[in-house]
Amino acid sequence: xxxxxxxxxxxxxxxxxxxxxxxxxxxxxxxxxxxxxxxxxxxxxxxxxxxxxxxxxxxxxxxxxxxxxxxxxxxxxxxxxxxxxxxxxxxxxxxxxxxxxxxxxxxxxxxxxxxxxxxxxxxxxxxxxxxxxxxxxxxxxxxxxxxxxxxxxxxxxxxxxxxxxxxxxxxxxxxxxxxxxxxxxxxxxxxxxxxxxxxxxxxxxxxxxxxxxxxxxxxxxxxxxxxxxxxxxxxxxxxxxxxxxxxxxxxxxxxxxxxxxxxxxxxxxxxxxxxxxxxxxxxxxxxxxxxxxxxxxxxxxxxxxxxxxxxxxxxxxxxxxxxxxxxxxxxxxxxxxxxxxxxxxxxxxxxxxxxxxxxxxxxxxxxxxxxxxxxxxxxxxxxxxxxxxxxxxxxxxxxxxxxxxxxxxxxxxxxxxxxxxxxxxxxxxxxxxxxxxxxxxxxxxxxxxxxxxxxxxxxxxxxxxxxxxxxxxxxxxxxxxxxxxxxxxxxxxxxxxxxxxxxxxxxxxxxxxxxxxxxxxxxxxxxxxxxxxxxxxxxxxxxxxxxxxxxxxxxxxxxxxxxxxxxxxxxxxxxxxxxxxxxxxxxxxxxxxxxxxxxxxxxxxxxxxxxxxxxxxxxxxxxxxxxxxxxxxxxxxxxxxxxxxxxxxxxxxxxxxxxxxxxxxxxxxxxxxxxxxxxxxxxxxxxxxxxxxxxxxxxxxxxxxxxxxxxxxxxxxxxxxxxxxxxxxxxxxxxxxxxxxxxxxxxxxxxxxxxxxxxxxxxxxxxxxxxxxxxxxxxxxxxxxxxxxxxxx
Numbered sequence: 001x002x003x004x005x006x007x008x009x010x011x012x013x014x015x016x017x018x019x020x021x022x023x024x025x026x027x028x029x030x031x032x033x034x035x036x037x038x039x040x041x042x043x044x045x046x047x048x049x050x051x052x053x054x055x056x057x058x059x060x061x062x063x064x065x066x067x068x069x070x071x072x073x074x075x076x077x078x079x080x081x082x083x084x085x086x087x088x089x090x091x092x093x094x095x096x097x098x099x100x101x102x103x104x105x106x107x108x109x110x111x112x113x114x115x116x117x118x119x120x121x122x123x124x125x126x127x128x129x130x131x132x133x134x135x136x137x138x139x140x141x142x143x144x145x146x147x148x149x150x151x152x153x154x155x156x157x158x159x160x161x162x163x164x165x166x167x168x169x170x171x172x173x174x175x176x177x178x179x180x181x182x183x184x185x186x187x188x189x190x191x192x193x194x195x196x197x198x199x200x201x202x203x204x205x206x207x208x209x210x211x212x213x214x215x216x217x218x219x220x221x222x223x224x225x226x227x228x229x230x231x232x233x234x235x236x237x238x239x240x241x242x243x244x245x246x247x248x249x250x251x252x253x254x255x256x257x258x259x260x261x262x263x264x265x266x267x268x269x270x271x272x273x274x275x276x277x278x279x280x281x282x283x284x285x286x287x288x289x290x291x292x293x294x295x296x297x298x299x300x301x302x303x304x305x306x307x308x309x310x311x312x313x314x315x316x317x318x319x320x321x322x323x324x325x326x327x328x329x330x331x332x333x334x335x336x337x338x339x340x341x342x343x344x345x346x347x348x349x350x351x352x353x354x355x356x357x358x359x360x361x362x363x364x365x366x367x368x369x370x371x372x373x374x375x376x377x378x379x380x381x382x383x384x385x386x387x388x389x390x391x392x393x394x395x396x397x398x399x400x401x402x403x404x405x406x407x408x409x410x411x412x413x414x415x416x417x418x419x420x421x422x423x424x425x426x427x428x429x430x431x432x433x434x435x436x437x438x439x440x441x442x443x444x445x446x447x448x449x450x451x452x453x454x455x456x457x458x459x460x461x462x463x464x465x466x467x468x469x470x471x472x473x474x475x476x477x478x479x480x481x482x483x484x485x486x487x488x489x490x491x492x493x494x495x496x497x498x499x500x501x502x503x504x505x506x507x508x509x510x511x512x513x514x515x516x517x518x519x520x521x522x523x524x525x526x527x528x529x530x531x532x533x534x535x536x537x538x539x540x541x542x543x544x545x546x547x548x549x550x551x552x553x554x555x556x557x558x559x560x561x562x563x564x565x566x567x568x569x570x571x572x573x574x575x576x577x578x579x580x581x582x583x584x585x586x587x588x589x590x591x592x593x594x595x596x597x598x599x600x601x602x603x604x605x606x607x608x609x610x611x612x613x614x615x616x617x618x619x620x621x622x623x624x625x626x627x628x629x630x631x632x633x634x635x636x637x638x639x640x641x642x643x644x645x646x647x648x649x650x651x652x653x654x655x656x657x658x659x660x661x662x663x664x665x666x667x668x669x670x671x672x673x674x675x676x677x678x679x680x681x682x683x684x685x686x687x688x689x690x691x692x693x694x695x696x697x698x699x700x701x702x703x704x705x706x707x708x709x710x711x712x713x714x715x716x717x718x719x720x721x722x723x724x725x726x727x728x729x730x731x732x733x734x735x736x737x738x739x740x741x742x743x744x745x746x747x748x749x750x751x752x753x754x755x756x757x758x759x760x761x762x763x764x765x766x767x768x769x770x771x772x773x774x775x776x777x778x779x780x781x782x783x784x785x786x787x788x789x790x791x792x793x
Contacts, residue, residue, distance in 0.1 A: 006030040010054070011369065019043050033058070034077065035369045045069040056080050056101070057372040068093035075099040079124065080376055082106055092116045103127050103146065104376050110135045125150070126169070127380055133159065140164070148172045149380065153420070157194045160187060172314075177425040180277065181482035185475065192475040196427035204424045204431070206254040207413050208275060208484060212308070213283035214300050218322035218396055220244070222283055223259045225402045226409075233397070245484075245504045250410055253422070256484060275484065276312045276754075277421060279413060282319045284340065286393065287326035291339045301340060302347050303674070305388070309351070310673045313384040313755030316418055318409065319344070319391040325398075337391050344388055351670050355382050355757070358669060370776030374759060381757055387418065429468060433476045434485055436464055437501050449571055450502025451580075454488070457499050494592045509580065509590050512565035513558060514599060518643075519544060525560055529567070533560050551643035552603065555582070555591065555636045562590050591638070598682045600638035601693070639693060641678040647694030647710075654692075654699050654708050659765050663723040664739060665772070666746060669757040672718045676749065677711040680720070683745040684709070688738075700738070707738045720746065747779065 005027045014021070014036040022028065028047050034056040041055065045066035052075040055064075060081040067073065068090045074097060083105040091097070092113040099122045107128040114120075115138040123136070126148040133147065137158040142165050147155075149172035159165065168190070170183045182193045211219040224232040227248050248255040260274075282304050290296040301319070308315055319340065324333045359378045362371045392408060394401045413419050440446045440460055457477075458470050468476075474490075477499065481488045487500035500506045515521065522544050530540060533556050543557040553561075559581040566577055582588025594600050681698045685691045690701035697710040709722045722742050724735050743760065750756050760775040 004029045006032070008032045009036070011035040013037060013367075013369070015039070017041055017043050019046070022047070035372065037369070040064065042066055048072070051075065053077065057369060063087060063090065065090060070094065071096070073097055074119075077101045079103045079105070080372055084108070086111045088113055095119065098122070098141075100124070104380075115139060121164075127376070143167065145169075149383075153177075155183070155190070157197075160191050160194060174277075174421040176421050176423055179424040179426070179479075180421070181479050184482055185478050189475055189478065192472065193427065196429050196472065197425070198427065200428055202426045202428045202431055204254075204426050205252055205422050206256065206424070206483070207419065207422060208256045208258065208278040209281060209409075210274060210278050211257065211259045211281045211283060212304050214285070214304075217283040217285040217300070219259055219281075219283045221396050222281070222320065222322060222394070222405075223257055225396055226406055227257070229403065229406065230399045231397050231402055245507065250406065253410060253413060255409075258484075274311055276314065278312065278315055279409070279419075280308055280312075280315050280317045281409075282308075282317050284319060284321050284391075285323050286321040286333060286336050287323040289321075289336050289340070291336060297340070297343050301344065305344060305347060305386075306671050307674055309386045309670070310753040310755040313381075313386055315386060316412070317386065317388045318412065319388065320405070321391055321393040322396055324393050325395040333393050337393055341391050344391075348386065348388065352382065354669050358757070358759070365774070367776070373777040373779070374757075377757060381755065384755060386755075389418075429465070429472070430476050430479060432465060433461060433468070433473065434480060436461060437480075437486065441501060446501060447576075449505050449569070449576075450500055451505065451576075452499055452501060454497045454499055457501070489593075489596070492592065492596055494587070495589060495596075498589065506593075508565060508569070509562065509593070510599075512562050513553070513590070513594065514640075519547065521561060521564070522547065522557065525564060529560050529564055532563060535560070546637075547643070550639070551641065551645075552637050552639045553600075555587075555638065556584075558591060558594075558638065559583075559588070562588070594638065598679045599642075600640045601682045601685050603637050603639050641681045641693055641695075642675065644693065644695040647697040650692050650694040650697040650699045650708070654706065657723065658725070659767060660726045661723045661765075662726055662735060662739070663721065663765070664743070664760060664762055665719045665721055666743070666758055666760050667717060667719040669759075672711060672713060672720065673753050673756060676753070677720065680709070680742075680746055680749055683749060684742050687741055687745065700742075702738060703734065705734055705738060707735075707742060709742055743778075 007022055007028055007030070009017070009021060010032045011034075014033070015038065017033065017038060022031075022043070028050060030052040031044070031047065031050060032054045033041070034054045036058050038055065038058040039060060040062070041060075041064050044050065044053065044064070046069075048069065049072055050070050051072055053067075053070070053073060054077040056077045057080045060078065060083055063078075063083050063086040065087060067076070071093060073094055076094075076097060076099065079101045080103075083102070084107065086107070088111045090113070091111060094117055096119055097117045098119045100117075100120060101122075101124045103124040103126040105128055107125070107130060109130065109132065110125075112135050114135050118139065119141055120139050121141050122144045123139075123142065124144075124146040126146045128150050130147065130150040131152060133152065134156050136142070136145070137156050140163060142159075142163060144167040145159070145165060146169045148169050152170065152173040152175060154177045155168075155170060155175065165187055168183065168187055171180065173180070175183060178190050178193045182189050211223050213219050220234045221232060223244075223246070224234060227246055244259040246257045246259075248257055282301070284300050288296075289300055305317065308317060321333070321337060321340070327333050327336070355378050359375060359382075362368055362375055362378075365371060368375070389412060392405060394405055396402065413422055416422075437446070437457075441448075441450060445460055446452050446457070458473050461473050462468065462470070465473075477486060477488050478490065480486045481490075484503060487503045487506050488498075489495040512521075522540065525540055527537070530536060535556060539556070543554055546552045546554065547557075562581045563577055566572070566580065571577065578588065580588050580590055582591055595602055677696060681693055684698065684700055685693065688700040688702050692699040696712075697708065699706055699708050701707075705724065707722065707724045709720060711720055712718070722739055724738065727735055746758070750758050760778055761772040762775070763772045764770070
């Protein structure tokens with residue numbers, strides 16, 4: 001069959017496809033009908049030679065039965081429609097089908113004859129409502145399977161045994177078997193899990209519980225009281241610095257408790273440790289809460305609800321009102337509880353309405369098909385449900401109320417409707433490895449700080465668990481890492497050979513730098529630690545001045561601060577200390593972590609010596625060479641954007657905005673996530689070597705071109721503005737490329753906030769005009785020139 005002719009009718013706004021539209025019909029092998037308004041495609045049944053059919057982004061509700069006549073069909077694209085069901089008897093006629101995309105529809109189940117497509121290699125079913133994949137068992141050539149964001153509780157084990165499957169994505173499901181943490185490791189991780197499961201699986205019930213809330217709200221008091229089962233008072237000077245981790249076992253449920261510090265400076269590291277499928281205890285100080293002041297709700301409640309919704313949108317939030325003993329009377333407590341619950345409900349409803357309105361606005365656009373991806377994102381976000389439970393009020397000084405709260409939390413996590421995946425089916429060896437690691441710590445076979453090389457840990461484990469080999473243990477360690485029991489960054493080259501079996505120690509390292517009283521910590525550095533770094537008091541004063549004025553810490557200062565923290569813990573073995581702190585010639589583990597998680601931006605320290613200067617050798621004056629001494633004197637520094645307090649340097653270099661600047665706005669729903677802009681600075685500056693950074697503005701340069709981007713958070717709209725000077729000539733490509741770099745870095749960052757929606761537009765440059773040009777799916781290469789021509793015009 002010479003069926004190799006391609007007919008491209010994409011983006012034609014077709015509502016009906018006529019036979020004449022396809023003429024001449026001979027030898028049509030590829031038919032592209034994506035981005036139209038088709039509801040049926042009856043005419044295609046006559047295209048018996050068709051090999052590839054693309055019906056993406058149409059308005060198809062009923063699965064086309066005509067497809068069963070396409071016996072030579074190899075590739076079928078039906079994603080981003082509204083298909084609710086697929087009749088039996090179609091797939092059984094498509095024996096040559098190897099590629100199938102049905103993602104982003106409304107499918108509840110699959111027909112049983114899918115398994116007759118024995119040549120299927122690629123299947124995408126993401127963003128549907130499927131709760132069972134058993135019909136896919138028996139596809140011998142299946143290599144890639146995508147089932148993200150469905151309603152799956154289990155994946156059939158037979159899918160992974162004796163098949164060619166090499167890729168699976170299943171995030172966004174409430175998986176119990178295999179657990180989501182196992183699936184995140186990919187096909188090999190699942191196959192290992194199934195191999196180890198055996199005849200004696202273990203049913204584990206464990207919940208990661210995160211305590212969030214404003215500073216001094218009573219999080220630490222509440223957390224420690226729950227652990228002790230009694231009232232525990234925490235002194236103000238003993239408040240959480242960074243994050244504290246502990247465990248609580250109650251009636252067969254293991255709670256892994258993470259107490260997050262509430263001071264703003266600590267938010268920079270929260271994104272590293274906040275994970276989905278958790279119980280979030282939002283602690284609110286009722287004594288300080290004011291019904292009359294709207295800012296009180298914003299600071300103590302909505303800020304946290306919004307950021308939880310953005311970061312882990314399907315979490316369960318339990319609001320707990322503390323310090324009821326400091327309220328005037330029970331009536332005040334009831335009044336504040338009622339006010340908070342009403343405002344939370346209004347906040348969630350406003351979010352839903354904003355998404356609905358944005359979807360409505362897109363559908364009313366002249367060419368809504370240009371916004372297909374955005375519509376799908378909005379529909380997916382609308383399906384995510386942040387569950388906020390009834391607010392519980394408590395007097396933490398009363399043991400009886402602590403006991404009642406403890407029972408209430410236990411009851412909530414045992415509710416299958418609230419926590420559908422609290423029960424996980426695990427191989428018994430997973431628990432054996434975890435228990436053995438804790439035992440090795442207690443017996444001091446592992447150092448108290450819990451940092452151990454991967455090889456050493458594997459050796460210790462294999463001695464006691466002879467039935468497990470190194471590969472088995474690595475898979476188990478990866479699972480424990482994803483759940484937060486240990487920390488093993490196997491994808492960071494500088495850390496892949498290191499395991500933190502005590503995550504709390506890792507937190508200790510972070511909080512030696514990321515803390516609210518960092519200036520005081522610098523001032524308190526003792527003389528003997530300065531000497532370790534070959535530094536003096538004048539150097540310390542310089543570090544303090546640079547931090548206060550530029551939010552910059554020299555690497556030498558970071559090393560001393562980390563060394564100071566380790567000394568407090570009585571860890572002074574020099575080899576170990578240097579491994580963590582690093583040296584002038586080599587970064588340590590601490591700096592690697594800070595930079596990997598985009599907490600800081602590496603930069604160079606200005607050096608009064610010229611690193612390219614030549615060494616004068618009186619014996620060989622003509623053979624001068626670059627100075628090794630000069631090179632060794634170079635040492636880096638790190639900029640912490642979150643500590644910056646103004647935009648003076650940026651404004652000085654940029655000057656005033658101009659009406660004819662090329663300008664792009666990126667709007668966010670519901671809000672710009674806290675810390676988002678600072679991480680965007682780090683991502684963008686890592687791409688451009690010329691940069692000036694401010695509190696909420698950043699200027700980057702390349703080849704005499706400058707691009708400014710800044711965060712604007714008003715009461716109504718929150719957006720990031722990107723602008724550059726309009727070129728005097730028609731040479732606009734470089735300016736456009738720089739804008740796209742920032743946009744792509746921004747888009748890359750949005751994926752880390754699953755509850756976030758972002759849209760791009762260009763404001764009118766005429767004075768006083770509020771109109772703007774709304775970008776559609778600008779990432780689509782077929783649309784990119786549309787936006788370039790408009791924005792640069």
